[in-house]
Amino acid sequence: xxxxxxxxxxxxxxxxxxxxxxxxxxxxxxxxxxxxxxxxxxxxxxxxxxxxxxxxxxxxxxxxxxxxxxxxxxxxxxxxxxxxxxxxxxxxxxxxxxxxxxxxxxxxxxxxxxxxxxxxxxxxxxxxxxxxxxxxxxxxxxxxxxxxxxxxxxxxxxxxxxxxxxxxxxxxxxxxxxxxxxxxxxxxxxxxxxxxxxxxxxxxxxxxxxxxxxxxxxxxxxxxxxxxxxxxxxxxxxxxxxxxxxxxxxxxxxxxxxxxxxxxxxxxxxxxxxxxxxxxxxxxxxxxxxxxxxxxxxxxxxxxxxxxxxxxxxxxxxxxxxxxxxxxxxxxxxxxxxxxxxxxxxxxxxxxxxxxxxxxxxxxxxxx
Numbered sequence: 001x002x003x004x005x006x007x008x009x010x011x012x013x014x015x016x017x018x019x020x021x022x023x024x025x026x027x028x029x030x031x032x033x034x035x036x037x038x039x040x041x042x043x044x045x046x047x048x049x050x051x052x053x054x055x056x057x058x059x060x061x062x063x064x065x066x067x068x069x070x071x072x073x074x075x076x077x078x079x080x081x082x083x084x085x086x087x088x089x090x091x092x093x094x095x096x097x098x099x100x101x102x103x104x105x106x107x108x109x110x111x112x113x114x115x116x117x118x119x120x121x122x123x124x125x126x127x128x129x130x131x132x133x134x135x136x137x138x139x140x141x142x143x144x145x146x147x148x149x150x151x152x153x154x155x156x157x158x159x160x161x162x163x164x165x166x167x168x169x170x171x172x173x174x175x176x177x178x179x180x181x182x183x184x185x186x187x188x189x190x191x192x193x194x195x196x197x198x199x200x201x202x203x204x205x206x207x208x209x210x211x212x213x214x215x216x217x218x219x220x221x222x223x224x225x226x227x228x229x230x231x232x233x234x235x236x237x238x239x240x241x242x243x244x245x246x247x248x249x250x251x252x253x254x255x256x257x258x259x260x261x262x263x264x265x266x267x268x269x270x271x272x273x274x275x276x277x278x279x280x281x282x283x284x285x286x287x288x289x290x291x292x293x294x295x296x297x298x299x300x301x302x303x304x305x306x307x308x309x310x311x312x313x314x315x316x317x318x319x320x321x322x323x324x325x326x327x328x329x330x331x332x333x334x335x336x337x338x339x340x341x342x343x344x345x346x347x348x349x350x351x352x353x354x355x356x357x358x359x360x361x362x363x364x365x366x367x368x
Contacts, residue, residue, distance in 0.1 A: 015065050016073045022058040023083075029054055030086055033093065039321065039337035048094060055087050078131060081119025084110050085138050092145060099317040101213070101264055104148055111142040115158075132169035136181055139165065143188055144250060147257070150209050152192065159188050191249040195257070212261035235346030236338040237263055237320040240331065242354040251324035255353045263349075264317045318349070 029051040036044040062069060062080060069075040088110035095103040114120065120135045139162040146155045166181045200208045239260055241253035248254065319341070321334045338348050 012068050012072055015068055019058075019061055019065070019069055019073060022054060022061060026051075026054045026058050026083075026086070030090075039334050040341065044097065048090070048097075051090060055083070055090065058083060059087065077117075077119050077122045078126070078134070081114045081117075081138075082134060084114050084119065085134075085141070088114075088145075089141060092141065096322070099264060099320045101266065101317070104145060108145050108149055108151075111138070111145055114138065115142070127172060129172045132165075132172045135165055136162070136169070140184060140250075144252070147191070147249070148261070150211055152196065152209060155188070155192055159185060159192075162188075187249045190247055191254065191257075194247045194254055211266055212258055213264045213266035214262075215266045230345040232345050232347050234263070234318045234349055235342055236348040237318050238323070238334060238338055238348065238350050239320060240323045240326065240350075240352045240354070242325050242352065244355050246353075248324070252322070253324065253353065256322060256324070259351055260320060260322065263320065 029047075032047065033051065036047055062075065062083065066075070088107045091103045091107035091110065095101065095107065120131075120138060139158060143155055143158050143162065146152075146158065163182075163185050166178060166185065170178050200210055202208050239256050241248070241256045243253065246253045246255070319338075321338065323331065323334060326334070335350070342348055
């Protein structure tokens with residue numbers, strides 16, 4: 001029996017080493033995302049594909065060998081939560097670069113799973129400042145995704161939890177840090193309040209969430225013409241928020257938040273149906289796990305779908321750049337990139353929100 005135990009022990013160590021290798025490689029690729037250009041299309045897609053691929057292997061590996069990793073490596077729940085959070089961030093940034101709200105839904109799925117399974121609950125016991133910051137950043141990112149998906153009730157619940165965690169973690173970092181996090185919470189509350197000045201009620205007197213995104217019920221199909229000419233279509237959008245003092249959360253002002261939604265097709269219709277097929281990740285999330293539908297990642301692969309079936313074509317959204325208080329050089333660079341990426345029949349839309357310049361009043365020589 002001893003040779004068998006030695007062989008199993010050696011195999012277990014190899015699996016732990018493989019996990020460590022995937023974990024380190026995933027961190028390197030994820031950190032490299034910061035160095036990618038924010039403009040253009042071709043420069044970043046290959047790198048994102050590699051990053052998705054490594055996180056796919058890492059996520060499945062920790063699922064398949066959880067017991068070994070728990071016993072030998074000492075894998076903690078907050079570490080699993082950190083991996084899931086990174087995948088959620090990948091999907092969110094992929095949404096920002098593609099303007100496809102499908103990936104926003106995928107990001108929500110992973111962030112929601114972290115909360116459902118309390119992956120970061122054990123970080124309180126660690127009493128380490130860096131783990132506290134990871135948890136708080138997770139809440140801030142999750143709230144942004146929920147705001148973009150108009151999940152306002154969940155936003156309010158998350159904001160309460162966020163504020164509670166700030167108070168709980170206060171002993172781990174200085175009062176200045178706590179004050180900064182409290183400012184973030186206040187920004188969220190002000191943002192939600194400003195975006196929901198008027199409440200729409202249903203026939204049963206329950207609040208109705210009105211989406212600003214385009215649905216088959218809220219916009220007419222384009223007119224069909226027999227003229228043999230190229231139809232122009234909106235391909236690139238540059239949204240610039242440059243007001244001196246404006247309600248915002250992070251680098252997303254209220255007007256930027258509203259206009260970007262008006263230029264996107266909703267992934268769901270008014271009945272909650274998804275108009276295009278789900279990737280293997282979403283299908284796995286809909287599966288039943290341990291006897292109950294959890295809606296959480298399980299034996300999934302976070303690879304973005306490349307296309308949909310011919311029977312259910314996906315409606316592509318125009319690509320957008322979001323710029324908050326950019327310099328002229330930055331504005332000029334993104335504007336040029338947008339024009340460079342325009343197809344022959346494409347149109348670029350420029351939206352600028354900025355302070356107006358009042359002309360100086362001209363006085364006549366006589367002072368009249």
